[in-house]
Amino acid sequence: MTSADVLVLGLGGMGCATAWRLAQRGQRVIGLEQFALGHQLGSSHGHTRIIRQAYYEHPCYVPLVRRAYEGWYELEQLQGEPLLISCPCLTLGPPTSELVQGVLASAREHHLPIETLTSDEVGKRFPAFAQRSEVVGVVESTAGYLYVERCVQAMAAAARRLGAELRDNEAILNWRAEGSTLVVRTTRGEYQAPRLIVTAGPWARSLLGELADRLRVMRQVALWHETSRPELFRRDRFPLFIAETPAGYFYGIPAVDLRGVKVARHYGADELLDPQQIERQISEADHAPVRQFLNDYLPAADGRCSEASVCIYTLTPDRHFLIDRHPTIEGVTFAAGFSGHGFKFAPVVGEILADLALTGRSDWPIERFRLRQACWSALGTRNCSS
Numbered sequence: 001m002t003s004a005d006v007l008v009l010g011l012g013g014m015g016c017a018t019a020w021r022l023a024q025r026g027q028r029v030i031g032l033e034q035f036a037l038g039h040q041l042g043s044s045h046g047h048t049r050i051i052r053q054a055y056y057e058h059p060c061y062v063p064l065v066r067r068a069y070e071g072w073y074e075l076e077q078l079q080g081e082p083l084l085i086s087c088p089c090l091t092l093g094p095p096t097s098e099l100v101q102g103v104l105a106s107a108r109e110h111h112l113p114i115e116t117l118t119s120d121e122v123g124k125r126f127p128a129f130a131q132r133s134e135v136v137g138v139v140e141s142t143a144g145y146l147y148v149e150r151c152v153q154a155m156a157a158a159a160r161r162l163g164a165e166l167r168d169n170e171a172i173l174n175w176r177a178e179g180s181t182l183v184v185r186t187t188r189g190e191y192q193a194p195r196l197i198v199t200a201g202p203w204a205r206s207l208l209g210e211l212a213d214r215l216r217v218m219r220q221v222a223l224w225h226e227t228s229r230p231e232l233f234r235r236d237r238f239p240l241f242i243a244e245t246p247a248g249y250f251y252g253i254p255a256v257d258l259r260g261v262k263v264a265r266h267y268g269a270d271e272l273l274d275p276q277q278i279e280r281q282i283s284e285a286d287h288a289p290v291r292q293f294l295n296d297y298l299p300a301a302d303g304r305c306s307e308a309s310v311c312i313y314t315l316t317p318d319r320h321f322l323i324d325r326h327p328t329i330e331g332v333t334f335a336a337g338f339s340g341h342g343f344k345f346a347p348v349v350g351e352i353l354a355d356l357a358l359t360g361r362s363d364w365p366i367e368r369f370r371l372r373q374a375c376w377s378a379l380g381t382r383n384c385s386s
């Protein structure tokens with residue numbers, strides 16, 4: 001049986017970050033991944049991810065995202081290539097919307113530089129957007145986007161340079177505790193360590209059992225569209241954006257290559273139990289809501305759809321992350337349920353998981369992400385006391 005100090009189960013964005021951070025602390029790490037490293041079947045692919053600081057989901061994420069920026073720049077230095085590209089982020093929605101109010105609340109609490117725009121000003125600053133009197137804009141200049149696959153590969157490379165052994169195309173079948181030793185059985189053999197960390201993304205339920213019984217997966221489709229006025233969608237004239245509309249939330253990324261502008265609906269699909277239920281084919285039903293959004297908000301994004309990508313969200317009931325130590329089995333730590341907004345945090349999630357696994361605690365503000373098993377199971381939410 002092969003031994004390590006820590007076993008990392010699942011090597012998507014969070015697992016690679018965790019292997020990297022553990023290896024930095026001198027741990028002998030073995031990471032296990034069922035598919036090829038950098039595969040397109042989970043949650044950490046699709047060219048780009050948005051990173052932003054004025055966090056509408058809750059102000060408690062702001063210190064974490066600030067730390068994540070440092071991690072991405074550290075990784076760029078190690079990798080010798082740009083991973084995080086600065087670009088303003090425009091939040092668009094009715095003045096009283098959850099999105100606009102959430103961004104303003106985080107900005108206020110953490111003194112973030114933002115600018116509010118009337119609907120006229122949105123059109124003048126970013127002429128690709130149609131004039132819509134019901135919305136206002138909030139611009140955050142400190143946002144950006146990440147090249148997601150490059151980031152995953154860079155974290156894996158950084159971990160390997162520090163001695164981590166990352167094994168792909170090797171599925172974990174199960175794990176068990178034998179006294180204080182944790183044993184993982186895979187399609188190729190068995191591994192043992194005093195500590196293991198589960199970062200299995202959409203497959204978390206199969207490795208965490210009842211701890212993860214409230215997690216659900218949701219199919220998401222990102223689409224790239226060519227435009228009739230490419231000059232309006234360049235990143236010097238077009239922002240990252242998130243819009244709250246009567247048809248739901250939509251987000252997008254400027255045309256940074258020949259694929260054109262990236263646009264997707266955020267949430268809005270069925271909640272499923274298992275990634276095997278995810279339909280991998282794209283259909284007309286995937287295009288319709290995005291086409292309607294483009295028609296209403298970005299009329300010049302009227303070209304051919306050049307690419308489409310199916311990706312999976314893993315959702316918690318309250319859409320906040322799930323990061324904790326196992327309540328009964330010593331040495332087991334896990335992170336899951338990133339609810340469609342986790343990638344930007346990967347370097348700091350790696351640090352938090354390394355803290356929890358090695359010392360049992362973390363100084364980062366993660367109270368909101370803890371299991372609190374009683375609330376989680378009985379009430380369907382962890383925030384029963386807040």
Ligand SMILES: Cc1cc2nc3c(=O)[nH]c(=O)nc-3n(C[C@H](O)[C@H](O)[C@H](O)COP(=O)(O)OP(=O)(O)OC[C@H]3O[C@@H](n4cnc5c(N)ncnc54)[C@H](O)[C@@H]3O)c2cc1C
Pocket residue numbers: 009010011012013014015032033034035041042043044045046048049050051170171172173199200201202203204207220221222264311312313335336338339340341342343344345
């Ligand atoms: C379309 C889309 C857009 C998004 N946009 C953003 C954004 O703009 N900004 C942002 O911050 N976040 C965004 N997210 C969310 C973010 O990408 C995810 O939160 C993050 O990638 C989750 O990473 P993960 O490591 O938890 O999951 P994954 O990347 O899926 O990794 C889990 C890994 O575990 C492996 N695994 C599972 N079970 C086993 C097993 N039994 N044996 C071996 N290996 C196993 C899987 O194969 C997989 O590689 C987006 C997500 C999607 C789908």
